[in-house]
Amino acid sequence: MSRGFNIAIVGATGAVGQEIMNVLQERNFPVSDLKVLASARSQGKKLKYGDDELTVLEARPDSFQGVEIAFFASGAVSKELVPEAVKRGAVAIDNSSTFRLDPDVPLVVPEVNPEDVEKHNGIIANPNCSTIIFVVPLKPLHDAARVKRVVVTTMQAVSGAGKVAVDELLLQTRQVLDGEKVQPHVFDHQIAFNLIPHIDVFLDNSYSKEEMKLVNETQKILHDPELQITATTVRVPVLRSHSESINLETERELTADEAREILKGAPGIIVRDDPVNLEYPMPLFTSEKDGVFVGRIRKDHSRDQALNLWVVSDQLRKGAATNAVQIAELLISKNLL
Amino acid sequence: MSRGFNIAIVGATGAVGQEIMNVLQERNFPVSDLKVLASARSQGKKLKYGDDELTVLEARPDSFQGVEIAFFASGAVSKELVPEAVKRGAVAIDNSSTFRLDPDVPLVVPEVNPEDVEKHNGIIANPNCSTIIFVVPLKPLHDAARVKRVVVTTMQAVSGAGKVAVDELLLQTRQVLDGEKVQPHVFDHQIAFNLIPHIDVFLDNSYSKEEMKLVNETQKILHDPELQITATTVRVPVLRSHSESINLETERELTADEAREILKGAPGIIVRDDPVNLEYPMPLFTSEKDGVFVGRIRKDHSRDQALNLWVVSDQLRKGAATNAVQIAELLISKNLL
Numbered sequence: 001m002s003r004g005f006n007i008a009i010v011g012a013t014g015a016v017g018q019e020i021m022n023v024l025q026e027r028n029f030p031v032s033d034l035k036v037l038a039s040a041r042s043q044g045k046k047l048k049y050g051d052d053e054l055t056v057l058e059a060r061p062d063s064f065q066g067v068e069i070a071f072f073a074s075g076a077v078s079k080e081l082v083p084e085a086v087k088r089g090a091v092a093i094d095n096s097s098t099f100r101l102d103p104d105v106p107l108v109v110p111e112v113n114p115e116d117v118e119k120h121n122g123i124i125a126n127p128n129c130s131t132i133i134f135v136v137p138l139k140p141l142h143d144a145a146r147v148k149r150v151v152v153t154t155m156q157a158v159s160g161a162g163k164v165a166v167d168e169l170l171l172q173t174r175q176v177l178d179g180e181k182v183q184p185h186v187f188d189h190q191i192a193f194n195l196i197p198h199i200d201v202f203l204d205n206s207y208s209k210e211e212m213k214l215v216n217e218t219q220k221i222l223h224d225p226e227l228q229i230t231a232t233t234v235r236v237p238v239l240r241s242h243s244e245s246i247n248l249e250t251e252r253e254l255t256a257d258e259a260r261e262i263l264k265g266a267p268g269i270i271v272r273d274d275p276v277n278l279e280y281p282m283p284l285f286t287s288e289k290d291g292v293f294v295g296r297i298r299k300d301h302s303r304d305q306a307l308n309l310w311v312v313s314d315q316l317r318k319g320a321a322t323n324a325v326q327i328a329e330l331l332i333s334k335n336l337l
Numbered sequence: 338m339s340r341g342f343n344i345a346i347v348g349a350t351g352a353v354g355q356e357i358m359n360v361l362q363e364r365n366f367p368v369s370d371l372k373v374l375a376s377a378r379s380q381g382k383k384l385k386y387g388d389d390e391l392t393v394l395e396a397r398p399d400s401f402q403g404v405e406i407a408f409f410a411s412g413a414v415s416k417e418l419v420p421e422a423v424k425r426g427a428v429a430i431d432n433s434s435t436f437r438l439d440p441d442v443p444l445v446v447p448e449v450n451p452e453d454v455e456k457h458n459g460i461i462a463n464p465n466c467s468t469i470i471f472v473v474p475l476k477p478l479h480d481a482a483r484v485k486r487v488v489v490t491t492m493q494a495v496s497g498a499g500k501v502a503v504d505e506l507l508l509q510t511r512q513v514l515d516g517e518k519v520q521p522h523v524f525d526h527q528i529a530f531n532l533i534p535h536i537d538v539f540l541d542n543s544y545s546k547e548e549m550k551l552v553n554e555t556q557k558i559l560h561d562p563e564l565q566i567t568a569t570t571v572r573v574p575v576l577r578s579h580s581e582s583i584n585l586e587t588e589r590e591l592t593a594d595e596a597r598e599i600l601k602g603a604p605g606i607i608v609r610d611d612p613v614n615l616e617y618p619m620p621l622f623t624s625e626k627d628g629v630f631v632g633r634i635r636k637d638h639s640r641d642q643a644l645n646l647w648v649v650s651d652q653l654r655k656g657a658a659t660n661a662v663q664i665a666e667l668l669i670s671k672n673l674l
Contacts, residue, residue, distance in 0.1 A: 149639050153490040153582040155532055155571070170514065177511055193576050194621035195492055197633055197647045202612045206593065206635035215639075228639035232582045232647065234492070237574050239530050245490040245569045245582075256543065275539045284531035296534055298543035302486050302565035310534045310569065 004032030005332070008067040008090070010059045010081060011074025012036035013045060015163050016095055019321035020071050023290075025050055027325060030332070037063050038074070064088040068337055069328050072096060073320075086122035091337055093124050093324045097209075100125040100217055107220050110326040111268040112139040116221075117330050124327055129319030130154050130210065130233065130242055131217040136292040136318070137311055138248070140266035141259060142222060145250035145305075149228040152214060153245045156199060157238040157283060160315050161186060169237055187235065196235040208233060241283035242315040246308065253305045260297050268318070273297050281312035289314055290322045341369030342669070345404040345427070347396045347418060348411025349373035349384060352500050353432055356658035357408050360627075362387055364662060367669070374400050375411070401425040405674055406665050409433060410657075423459035428674055430461050430661045434546075437462040437554055444557050447663040448605040449476040453558075454667050461664055466656030467491050467547065467570065467579055468554040473629040473655070474648055475585070477603035478596060479559060482587035482642075486565040489551060490582045493536060494575040494620060497652050498523060506574055524572065533572040545570060578620035579652040583645065590642045597634050605655070610634050618649035626651055627659045 007024070011017040017038070024031060036047050037059035045056040057063060059077060061084035064070055070085040072078050075096035082092045082099065099105040106116035107125045112135050117124055127135070134152060141147055158165040165186045172182045172192035182190045189196055200209035211231040219225050236243075254262075264271045270291040272281050281293035292313040300306035313319060331337050344361070348354040354375070361368060373384050374396035382393040394400060396414055398421035401407055407422040409415045412433035419429045419436065436442040443453035444462045449472050454461055464472070471489060478484055495502040502523045509519045509529035519527045526533055537546035548568040556562050573580075591599075601608045607628035609618050618630035629650040637643035650656060668674050 151488045151584045151637075151639070155492065155573070173510055174514055177507065177514070188615045189619060190621055193574065194619055195573065195575060195580050195649075196619060197580075197582075197617050198612060198615070205638070206612065206633070208612075230584060230637040230639040230643070230645060232584075232633065232645055234580075234582070236492070236532065237530065238532060243532050243534075243571075245534075245571070247488045247567060247569075247584075275535060275543065275545075278525045278535070280534050282526060282531055282533060284527055296543070296569065300488075300567040301542070302488070302567040306567070308567060308569055312532075 004030045005068045005337070006033045006066055007031050008035040008037055008064060008070040010037045010070060010072045010077060012047060013038045013042045013056060014074055015159055015316055016320045017073035019316045020073055020324060021047065021049055023317070023321045023325045029325060029328070035063060035067065064090050069093065069331070071324055082123055091120065091122055091124065091331060093126060093327050095126040095320055095324060097128065097213065099123050100127065101220065107217060108327050109135055109221055109323060110330050111136055111266070113221050113223070114330055117327065117334065117336060120336065126320065126324045126327065127217045127221060128210070128213040129160055129315035130156060130244065131214055131221070132319050132323050133242055133292055133311060133313040133315065134214060134244055134246070135218050135221050136268050137263055137266070137294050137309060138218065139222065140262050141248065141250065141254065144262050145252040145254045147227060147248050147250050149249045151230055151247040153232045153234065155234050155236040155238070155243040157240045157242055157315060158191060158235065159240045160242065166239055169239065191235060191237050193237060197232065199233045199235055238283045240287040240314060240316065241312055242319060243283055244311045246311055247300060247306065248309070249303060249306045251305070254307060256298050256307065259307055263294050263297065268292055269294055271295065280310060283312055286312045287314050288317065290317050292318055341367045342405045342674070343370045343403055344368050345372040345374055345401060345407040347374045347407060347409045347414060350375045350379045350382060350393060351411055352496055352653055353657045354410035356653045357410055357661060358384065358386055360654070360658045360662045366662060366665070372400060372404065401427050406430065406668070408661055419460055428457065428459055428461065428668060430463060430664050432463040432657055432661060434465065434550065436460050437464065438557065444554060445664050446472055446558055446660060447667050448473055450558050450560070451667055454664065454671065454673060457673065463657065463661045463664065464554045464558060465547070465550040466497055466652035467493060467581065468551055468558070469656050469660050470579055470629055470648060470650040470652065471551060471581055471583070472555050472558050473605050474600055474603070474631050474646060475555065476559065477599050478585065478587065478591065481599050482589040482591045484564060484585050484587050486586045488567055488584040490569045490571065492571050492573040492575070492580040494577045494579055494652060495528060495572065496577045497579065503576055506576065528572060528574050530574060534569065536570045536572055575620045577624040577651060577653065578649055579656060580620055581648045583648055584637060584643065585646070586640060586643045588642070591644060593635050593644065596644055600631050600634070605629055606631055608632065617647060620649055623649045624651050625654065627654050629655055
């Protein structure tokens, strides 16, 4: 084990921040000092980290003095505070969308484009949750057979919208069961026993921002602006783990068996594909795990060189916290701090 | 109004049978006599029909004596009893999959292929719920621009698996909220707060029967065996109404605006497509309605001549009961009884 590092987590009280703290501990990340930062509102709160109790401090420009790795888990402050952290010598691993498409900022999934961290100028962006889950199985298939086009429909858990959204689903669900009136707050419509084909705001091209993130971020991560992707993103009444129904066309034909073997051998992927024996990925059973689970791998007979996949992963773990911590591990192993 | 007809409903106590009784009343269907039939277990039960109270009789071959239209809403007995009804002079409108792909049996969605009823030999098959919802918007786009290929992912409500499945979702949901143990019975896995990419049994080609129904039934209804379709069907914790994320490629290019106008002018379709103002179809708000709701209509920029749609409809109404009653209306209007 190398020396420990001085770490800060901005947004430590939120869903992703909490998960980063869990993942750092589980992976025995070499922490020398850990600052837990949040908005003024959370100042003074106590957070457990192993046997330690840490006190939440307000995130301010001078919070980053002496920090080597700063995890930004709260989108609200990234624009203002990421440059302040970098100015003070920290490397910022930012989970917000602020810098993701900036050509000077690497957008990294360690299983997919680890070499991109080497080009960092102080900031490394963590992709959107649904992008990470999407690109992990896409990459080995792209390498093997060149993916030309993907049609993807995501079914995203409420925890992607934070703890308040989890509370809202649970509250609304109880209200429906008890025959009470439901009043949406976090989502625009009732989410209990419903589906909402709307995540983030809509753009001029009629796609949601969430849908375009899948397109633009994937092209950047795979360094392939020719890769054609079209997405539909749907919020579903699931607490945790996003699911994605993926149809892909490749240049070279792959059988389902070939694709399955490629995926089995690829990093970060767990293949669960024996539907006759009721084995396929489901959000309930992939939550609080780090893998990207892939199943229902089959030839799409509607077109030569096409396949269908069903992919599920915990969007707070691999889709956010785990990926961010993996980026930090990569920085350490490559001596890039 | 023409004369009334002698009607029988087989499986009258089930979810679809009940819905057929509702739809007959709402549409003022010309009923002279109505026999409500079910398995021996339900014999003697009382069912309300308007101001009348009807007594459930056991469905037997001789139940169809004097019946002119027999709705079969229970798959279990279709193979045995449909021929008995036909032998006694009834026209059978069958909601099961038994006869759907039989070349001697028309498979009919009245908005799509009404002319096919004319070729009936006593049996008309009602398509699978997800097929009906799929084919209603597909047809006018196919007529306008020739659809060549469709990638569809369905998100299907539990009521598609009957009343017991609705009870199971409600029970499991309460158990999860109360921190109790969940024991699945109707579905193979917990459905509360989960997604299950498995509907009906799996076939040798790794697709589920539900997925292949969408392919085979749609090709038959549209009389187009060249139309290429690939499907992924997923059970979701929604009580009622199926949702479908549809990507289609056409021979002639259609703009989103053109597609929207075509769909607005097509029978059976209600366009809800103003996402910026939070207007798109959702299962919670399409339930107990007859329309097929279409929204999120947009160009798929990943390929020329491709579009995305989001389609939602009540699978017990238009997906089953309403379609069956519309077939009966068609038979009457065309004098085909």
